[in-house]
Each structure stands twice: as structure tokens, then as C-alpha cells.
Amino acid sequence: MRVVVIDCGLGNLRSVEKALQHAGFLSVRVSYDAKEVSEADVLVFPGQGAFAKASMSLRELGLAKAILKHIEKGKPFLGICLGMQLLFERSYEHGKAEGLGVLGGEVVLLPQELKLPHIGWNQVWIRKREGMYSGLGDGEFFYFVHSYHVVPEDESVVASTTDYGIHFASAIQKENLWAVQFHPEKSQRKGLFLLSNFRSFCESIL
Known part of the structure; x- marks a missing residue:
């Protein structure tokens, strides 16, 4: 099972690579090469930073097409933080920018009266108990670093949702597509547990 962690130049991805290995993924590579990404069995797309810059990098490197084809084929995909946000149609971070459009909806700023960015441990409230959160309970803590959140049409x-001034979607699960706003690689034991659930899911459909 070939796992590729997508590198579009935003952040240190080695912690994600190591966390995936700890969760039981044996073959993990970090790559920005569109050919390698297109040949992967599993894609993991982490990231922090500006939505528009990341979206442009994906297109310039040919990664956007590779990601879309991967998802269309029903192969497992995990988006983390910015990697979750880029799955949606658009963001209003520093003006309007287009995302991958895999999911309907947009990315908007958390309430400005709050301390931003939202950094630190916060709880998740589970809506889907099978798959991603199998074996985990309501109120588990995960580590967040973000100022924007997704607003899905569907x-x-x-x-799952999380409370920070408002209730926002902290995780998405749709068929082969999983995505989280928090950082499982920074969330210690619970984060590794979630990544192990992702590994089990990958094994079940590949």
C-alpha cells in the first residue's frame, strides 16, 4: 500500500510522515511530484498557510488533477487542516480563492471577536461513529491551529463538530474521503488512534 503525503511547499510534513508510520503504514513518501501522487494507493494532504497560495501551487505542480482523479477512482484520501479546506469550492481568506471543488461549500473566518488563530486542544462532538471515530468517544481532545473553518453545503x-465561539465542522467523512481540521499528528495518542482507523479503512477498500 503506497502512501504519498502531498507536499505543496506549506509546512514541515515529516511529523505527518512519522505519525503515519507509527499508525502502521509501512510505505510512506513525501512528494510534490504529480506522477508519484497519481500512482499512490493512499493520499494524505496536510498543510498550514494561505489557501490561495496552496491552491495555486497545486495547479502549477499538476497536483490538483492528480488529487481529483485519485478521489474519483474511490481511493482513500485524508485531508488535514488546510488540506481539508482546499477540498471545498472557495475560500474568503484574503479575498476570494477557488478550491478543488470536491465538496460543495466554502471556507470562512471564525468570529473575529475570538482570539485568532484558534490554537490548542479542543473537543470534538461526533456525528459519525463508524470509520474515523470508531473506538473514540464524544469530547475527545485534538490539537487545532487555524483561523478559518469550512461551511459544507451538505x-x-x-x-464531527467543535465549539469555538460557534459550532464548526471539525471533520468530514464521505465514502473514500476523510478530512480533519485538527492535526492528528500533533494530537498524541488519540491522533494516532484516528490514523490507525484510517489505515484500517484503507486496508478494507484496497
Whole structure:
């Protein structure tokens, strides 16, 4: 099972690579090469930073097409933080920018009266108990670093919500597509547990 962690130049991805290995993935590579990405069995797309810059990098490197084809083929995909946000149609971070459009909806700023970015441990409230959160309970803590959040058009894709001034979607689960706003690689034991659930899911459909 070939796992590729997508590198579009935003952030240190080695912690994600190591966390996936700890969760039981044996073959993990970090790559920005469109050919390698297109040949992967599993894609993991982490990231922090500006939505528009990341979206442009994906297109310039030919990664956007590779990601879309991967998802269309029903192969497992995990988006983390910015990697979750880029799955949606558009963001309003520093003006309007287009995302991958895999999911309907947009990315908007958390309430400005709050301390931003939202950094630190916060709880998730589970809507989908099978798959991503199998074996985990309501109120588990995960580590967040973000100022923007997704607003899905289809509420049925929301796997969990989190409270930070408002209730926002902190995870998405739809068929082969999983995505989280928090950082499982920074979330210690619970984060590794979730990544192990992702590995089990990958093994079940590949």
C-alpha cells in the first residue's frame, strides 16, 4: 500500500510522515511530484498557510488533477487542516480563492471577536461513529491551529463538530474521503488512534 503525503511547499510534513508510520503504514513518501501522487494507493494532504497560495501551487505542480482523479477512482484520501479546506469550492481568506471543488461549500473566518488563530486542544462532538471515530468517544481532545473553518453545503458529510465561539465542522467523512481540521499528528495518542482507523479503512477498500 503506497502512501504519498502531498507536499505543496506549506509546512514541515515529516511529523505527518512519522505519525503515519507509527499508525502502521509501512510505505510512506513525501512528494510534490504529480506522477508519484497519481500512482499512490493512499493520499494524505496536510498543510498550514494561505489557501490561495496552496491552491495555486497545486495547479502549477499538476497536483490538483492528480488529487481529483485519485478521489474519483474511490481511493482513500485524508485531508488535514488546510488540506481539508482546499477540498471545498472557495475560500474568503484574503479575498476570494477557488478550491478543488470536491465538496460543495466554502471556507470562512471564525468570529473575529475570538482570539485568532484558534490554537490548542479542543473537543470534538461526533456525528459519525463508524470509520474515523470508531473506538473514540464524544469530547475527545485534538490539537487545532487555524483561523478559518469550512461551511459544507451538505451537512451529511460532517463527521464531527467543535465549539469555538460557534459550532464548526471539525471533520468530514464521505465514502473514500476523510478530512480533519485538527492535526492528528500533533494530537498524541488519540491522533494516532484516528490514523490507525484510517489505515484500517484503507486496508478494507484496497
